[in-house]
Every structure is written in structure tokens, then in C-alpha cells.
Amino acid sequence: MAIIMGTAGHIDHGKTSLVKALTGIDCDRLREEKKRGITIELGFAFLDLPGDVRLGVVDVPGHERFVKNMVAGAAGIDFVLLVIAADEGVMPQTREHLEICTLLGIRRGLVALTKVDMVEEEWLDLVQEDVRAFLEPTFLAEVPVVPVSAHKGTGLDDLRREIAGLAGEFHREPRSDVFRLPIDRIFTMRGHGTVATGTLISGTLKVGDDLEVAPKGLKSKTRGLQVHGGTQERAEVGQRTAVNLHGLEVEDLERGMVLTHPGTLFPSTTWDLELTCLPSTPKALKHRTQIHFHHGTREILARVYFLDRDKLEPGDTAMTQVRFEEPMVGMYGDRCVLRSFSPLRTVAGGKLINPLGRKVKRRSATVGRLAELAASQGDERILLQLELAGLAGLTFGQLRAVTCLETKELEKQLQLLGGRQEAFLFEREDRTYVHGRLAQELCAGIAEHVGEFHRKEPMKQGISRGALASGWGRKLHPKLFHFVLERTLKQGALAADGDLFRLPEHKVSLASDQARLRETILQAYDQGGLTPPNVKDVLSPLDLEMKEAAPVFRLLQEQGELVKVKEEMFFTTQALERIKEMVRGFFRENPEMEPSDFRTVTGLSRKYTIPLLEYLDKEKMTVRVGDKRRLRA
Known part of the structure; x- marks a missing residue:
């Protein structure tokens, strides 16, 4: 198992010297660090422990000007080695570093009291008491405080034993299996190209895996991997990892970016x-x-x-x-x-x-x-996140990010929630989910909207899908609109008549005078046959205007009795079928039809010929080529 230990403590308290004494690795690699004798950047080493455990070590700077680098190093550690110099005791960055570790959720560690060779025994006792009092209210209250001297080697074996014991007891809490490696260093290796390093905080990475650099969205591929300086085919959570990146330059990257698999993190x-x-x-x-x-x-x-x-x-x-x-x-x-x-x-x-x-x-x-979300678990967390997401819903990938559940556990919980109708999958391609209660509210809302439409338009059979989508459903994802409409139909709260949707109990009922008007209009057009009357000729004897009779005309169209060919020109459905059959008969023996052919075949005047030909084009029965028509395949 890979474990990461990070140092913490005030400047010049001997963190880097202690790491070198323990591991043999000097973490100060920059010329400026050697010249000034202080750590500026993060340093990395490793220590092999009993039980086939390789402990990664992150050495952080202690100077107050470089606390941001300290935070970057502490972000991926499992436990902390707090370093306090015996000759100075607790100092400002001792306190701040420990506070940072607390805020980062680190709950394990131990304390090294360094430079014990530089103080008298009596002073050492006083410093130990002071350190114990300082640690009392912190998560390090009961941990060992080990006196050491990196210079003389005093206490190093004791410290190694304490570190090994802490590592042996360490148990990492299961988190998401999404691969994440926050970048803390970027450099170029001759013959290899761009390399990014960091502590792998979740998931796994293999050579050949596709990569995304978040939040920029840059795409790459894993050319090679090193873990603690050794070439590997696979890196796992908790390991210090160097990734050789394909197709990216050092200038493309910066500390703070995150290597991940495509489609798993969302800016x-x-x-x-x-x-x-x-x-x-x-x-x-x-x-x-x-x-x-x-x-x-x-x-x-x-x-x-x-x-x-x-x-x-x-x-x-x-x-x-x-x-x-x-x-x-x-x-x-x-x-x-x-x-x-x-x-x-x-x-x-x-x-x-x-x-x-x-x-x-x-x-x-x-x-x-x-x-509630802060203290939530499992399915409760999923539902709260879906509730917060509202109409947008959340994809499966987004749910992994906002719940931090492992993939198999998330799939299991979503299946259970779907079975209880507490969460619904409404879009299969991206696997997008919406809260069950919201889905039910939407179903009730669409039925209420259709009911309101009936109250405003009692003479209409129903409302079309397009009108529903552009009106009530304009704020919904098209697939969520489709899901809600189909679910409402399935529940029986809506009924469909072709492309029209209505409440199941809705029926168009005409008043007695409107019923008589319907029969009068329909009789006039039945008698007209292929040469239907003008609207005015039908309505004038009744002393009516078109705007007064319009609801009845709309109803006759919805019921399939009349068809509007052009403004105020209507044909009965039967008459249009006879005309279509005449046209089909003509095309059985002729490849093309001119307007004069249409008049000859139907016996109709020019008044009807042009509107009817345009109607047949619109119905996709014929296609116009110049001044002629051809039958569509």
C-alpha cells in the first residue's frame, strides 16, 4: 500500500535535514535553496518500511512567504510529521502549519523534536512540556514526541519505528475511484518530453490511458509512468507519481491543474x-x-x-x-x-x-x-444533489463528482432510487438523471397546462406537441420534456389524439346553435364536392362573419372533416382523396403533369388548380420542377 507522509513546521527547524537523515535523499534541489540554506519549493523522497510499504515523503518549506507551497504539498498527504526545533520550540509557522493540516482533514501524525544535541537536558525537558501543552487541543495531543538529531543520528531509529508503526496502522477511507492527480511540478526529460508530477489522490492510472488536463480541457495520453523514481505500468492512490504526457509542452501546464480521465471533472x-x-x-x-x-x-x-x-x-x-x-x-x-x-x-x-x-x-x-448535504450519506446525498440541480438534472459523471461515491456503489444506489421512483433517468446517451419529486411535479404541471388550454380554447380538440414544447416546456431539456410527456400519458393524466394532447375527460361540446352551424357548413361543402363554395357564400345567408364561425371551422379541421387548402378555401377530406386518385391515375401513364393536364383530369378551373397543385406539393405527393410536377417516389 502507498502512503504519503508530509513534513510541517517553522523555517530552519530541520525538516529537510531530517528527511535526508531518514531517507538519504536531499529534497533541496534548487540552486537558490542551496545558496540560501532554506527550502523554497516542495521536495520529495521515499522511505522503505517493513511489510513491503514504500512511504512517500513530501518535504514542505517553512518560511511564511512560502506557505502556499506548503499547502500544495500538504494537500495529498496521509499523515504529518510535525518538526519542532528543541532550541526554539513552538513558533508562528509551527502553529499555522498545524492549523492548515487540521483544515485539510489530516487526523494522524507524530512529532519530531529536532536539534536536541544543541540544548541542555533541563532545557529539553522544558521544551517537551511546552510542546505537549501546545499539542493538547489538537489532533496530535496523544502522539509520540520523538527527540532526534539529524546531525548526530540521535533518535533516528526510534523515529523510524514510530513512523513504521503509524504506517502499519494506517487505513485509507474509501473514496471515489475517479482518477485525480493534482500537478505540483512540471519539467522536461531529455528523450521523453513533458513530465508532470503529483500525489495520486484517487483512482488509478495506466500507461496508454487517455488524459484530460482540468480545468483547461487539454487532451493527452499517458506515455509513461514513474512511481517513487521507478518505472511502472500502473499507479495507484497514495503514490507519488510522475506522468510522461503525450502532445503537451511545459508551457501548456501549471501547478494546480489536475490530471484526470476525460469527462470526469467539471469546471x-x-x-x-x-x-x-x-x-x-x-x-x-x-x-x-x-x-x-x-x-x-x-x-x-x-x-x-x-x-x-x-x-x-x-x-x-x-x-x-x-x-x-x-x-x-x-x-x-x-x-x-x-x-x-x-x-x-x-x-x-x-x-x-x-x-x-x-x-x-x-x-x-x-x-x-x-x-443537510454536508452530513449526508449514499442515496440521501444523491437525492439532495439532484434536488439542487433542478431542471438541469445531473449526468452520471457529474453525480460521481458531486457525491464522491465509487462507480459501482453509485450505479447500485441509482438503480434502487429508480425502483422507488425517487430518481429518473431521462436521457440515456449521457445518462442524465432528475429528482423523482421534480419529475412528478412536472407531470402535474403539464397536465395543468393542458387543462388551462382547454379552458381558453374549449372548441379545440387538444394542443400540439410543438405548442406544448415551445410554451410550457421551453425551459426544459428536449429529452426531459419528452420524458415528462410520455410519463404523463402512461399515468393516464393525458390522452393523445394523433399529435394533439388533451385531458382524458375533455370533449368538444357545441352549443345547439354551433352544432347546427357545424352541420350547415359541412353540408355546404359536401354538396360542393370538387368545387367547394366560398366561405362568404356559406356564411352570408346565416348573417355571420368568419371570425364568429372560426372555432367551428377549426373543429371540423381537427376532426378531419375539412382540409384548409389556402386562406378561406376548404375541401372535404373525401373530395381531396378523389382529386389525389385522379392525379395518381394520370401519373401511371405520364411522367410529368402541367397545370393544363391537371385541369383536364379534374375538370376544375384555374381558381382551384393552382392552390390544389401547391397543396399537393406541400403534402409531398408531388414535386415542382419548373412549371411541371412529378410524382414523388
Whole structure:
């Protein structure tokens, strides 16, 4: 099993010297680090332990100017080695580094009391008491404090034993199987090209795998892998990994980007967090405060928006929205650190609740939902995220990101929720889901809309699919609209007559005078046959205008009795069928038809010929070629 230990502590307390004494590897590789005698960048080493365990070691800088580099290194570690010099004791970065580890969710570690060869025994006893008092309220309260000297080798064997014991007891909590490697170094290797390194925080990576560099969306492929300096075909969670990238230059990448498999992480400029303000923070964090935001190996400027208050007092926790200047990628449960804009110091940290956040109305019910989400498990978390997503729904890939559930567990839970009709799959290609309660509300809403249509248009048989989609369903994904319509039909809340949709109980009922008008109109057009009357000729004896008779004409069309060929020119369905048969008969013996041929075949005047020919074109029975018509295949 791969485990990562990270150092923490004040500048010049001997972190790098201790790592070299333990592993034989000097983590200071930069010329500037050698010249100044301080660690500036992250350093990496490894230590082989009993039980076939190779412990990766991340050495972090201690200077306050390089805390951002320290956060980048601490983001992927499993436990911390807090280094405190016996000649100085607890110092400012000792406190800040330990606070950062706490905010990042690190709960295991031990303490090395270095430079014991430089102090008297009596002083060492006093420092140990002081260190114990400092550790009392922290997660390191009960851990061993091991006196060591990297220079003389004192206590190194004891420290190795304590590290081995801690590593042997370590059990990593199961998280998502989505491959993620936050980049902390980029360089070029002669003969290989661009290499990115980092701690693999979840999932696995194999040589040949397709890659995406998030949030930029750059595509690449895994040309080669090294784990702790050795070539491997596969890298697993917890390992220090170097990835040889195909098709990318060093200039394309920067620290903070994340290597992942395509389609698994989703950039967003808004995150929802459960945020805790450090008790040591000198003053409250105010609404809309600008801060330095640290997540994984990335640092970015952001603003905090409190959803249920105007400020966050030291020691308090609240649901918070963070908005970034550039897109970020993350997963539910990720830890983050906030540092004040000026002066630079760690002020807060939190747990990522929703990496696909949407702007939330302050002091709304959504704030309570986010609080529930922070403590949720399994199917409850899925449903809460679907509820927050609303009409947009969530794809399977997005659900992996916003729940941090392993793929098989997520599939199992979605099947169970589907069986209980608490979540519905409405789009199969991207596997997009919507909350079951929302689906039921939409089904009720579409039926209510059709009912309102009936009240406004009692003479119409129903409403068309197109009118429903462009009206009631205009804010829905087309496939969600289709899903809701089909489900409402299946439930029996709607009925379909061809392309028209109505409530099952809806029937067009004419008043007695309108019923007589219907019969009069239909009789006039039946008698007219192939030469139907003008609308005015039908309505004048009845002392009616077209706008008064229009509902009856529409009803006759919907019922299939009349067909509108052009404005105020109607034919009965039977008459049009006779005309179509005459045309088919002509084409059995002739390849083309001119307007004069049509008049000869039907015996109709020019008044009817041109509108009817255009009608047959529109019906796709014929096609116009110049001034002639041909029968469509």
C-alpha cells in the first residue's frame, strides 16, 4: 500500500535535514535553496518500511512567504510529521502549519523534536512540556514526541519505528475511484518530453490511458509512468507519481491543474462549502471578502459569500458560497484552505459540498439543504444533489463528482432510487438523471397546462406537441420534456389524439346553435364536392362573419372533416382523396403533369388548380420542377 507522509513546521527547524537523515535523499534541489540554506519549493523522497510499504515523503518549506507551497504539498498527504526545533520550540509557522493540516482533514501524525544535541537536558525537558501543552487541543495531543538529531543520528531509529508503526496502522477511507492527480511540478526529460508530477489522490492510472488536463480541457495520453523514481505500468492512490504526457509542452501546464480521465471533472466558478473560521483568526470574515483560496495544489483569488449571515466569527462554521475568477474542478468532500488577502495568513478552511454550485438566494431554504448535504450519506446525498440541480438534472459523471461515491456503489444506489421512483433517468446517451419529486411535479404541471388550454380554447380538440414544447416546456431539456410527456400519458393524466394532447375527460361540446352551424357548413361543402363554395357564400345567408364561425371551422379541421387548402378555401377530406386518385391515375401513364393536364383530369378551373397543385406539393405527393410536377417516389 502507498502512503504519503508530509513534513510541517517553522523555517530552519530541520525538516529537510531530517528527511535526508531518514531517507538519504536531499529534497533541496534548487540552486537558490542551496545558496540560501532554506527550502523554497516542495521536495520529495521515499522511505522503505517493513511489510513491503514504500512511504512517500513530501518535504514542505517553512518560511511564511512560502506557505502556499506548503499547502500544495500538504494537500495529498496521509499523515504529518510535525518538526519542532528543541532550541526554539513552538513558533508562528509551527502553529499555522498545524492549523492548515487540521483544515485539510489530516487526523494522524507524530512529532519530531529536532536539534536536541544543541540544548541542555533541563532545557529539553522544558521544551517537551511546552510542546505537549501546545499539542493538547489538537489532533496530535496523544502522539509520540520523538527527540532526534539529524546531525548526530540521535533518535533516528526510534523515529523510524514510530513512523513504521503509524504506517502499519494506517487505513485509507474509501473514496471515489475517479482518477485525480493534482500537478505540483512540471519539467522536461531529455528523450521523453513533458513530465508532470503529483500525489495520486484517487483512482488509478495506466500507461496508454487517455488524459484530460482540468480545468483547461487539454487532451493527452499517458506515455509513461514513474512511481517513487521507478518505472511502472500502473499507479495507484497514495503514490507519488510522475506522468510522461503525450502532445503537451511545459508551457501548456501549471501547478494546480489536475490530471484526470476525460469527462470526469467539471469546471465551475462557484462552489458551496461548509466553512470553519479558525479560532485564532484575529477578526471575523465578512460577506464578500476577497481571499486566497487553496485547493489541492492550486491557489486562486476568490470571494466568500455567506448565505445565512453577514460575517463568520472566529471558531464558527457556516454554509458558504465561494466564487472564483477562473474555473475550478473538485469533488464532494475535498478540503480547502482560505488565507486572507492582506496580510497573508491562514484564516479558515472547509469541506467542499457542491463543486457544481449555482447562485443561491441568501437566507433561502436552499441553505438548509446544503447543511443537510454536508452530513449526508449514499442515496440521501444523491437525492439532495439532484434536488439542487433542478431542471438541469445531473449526468452520471457529474453525480460521481458531486457525491464522491465509487462507480459501482453509485450505479447500485441509482438503480434502487429508480425502483422507488425517487430518481429518473431521462436521457440515456449521457445518462442524465432528475429528482423523482421534480419529475412528478412536472407531470402535474403539464397536465395543468393542458387543462388551462382547454379552458381558453374549449372548441379545440387538444394542443400540439410543438405548442406544448415551445410554451410550457421551453425551459426544459428536449429529452426531459419528452420524458415528462410520455410519463404523463402512461399515468393516464393525458390522452393523445394523433399529435394533439388533451385531458382524458375533455370533449368538444357545441352549443345547439354551433352544432347546427357545424352541420350547415359541412353540408355546404359536401354538396360542393370538387368545387367547394366560398366561405362568404356559406356564411352570408346565416348573417355571420368568419371570425364568429372560426372555432367551428377549426373543429371540423381537427376532426378531419375539412382540409384548409389556402386562406378561406376548404375541401372535404373525401373530395381531396378523389382529386389525389385522379392525379395518381394520370401519373401511371405520364411522367410529368402541367397545370393544363391537371385541369383536364379534374375538370376544375384555374381558381382551384393552382392552390390544389401547391397543396399537393406541400403534402409531398408531388414535386415542382419548373412549371411541371412529378410524382414523388
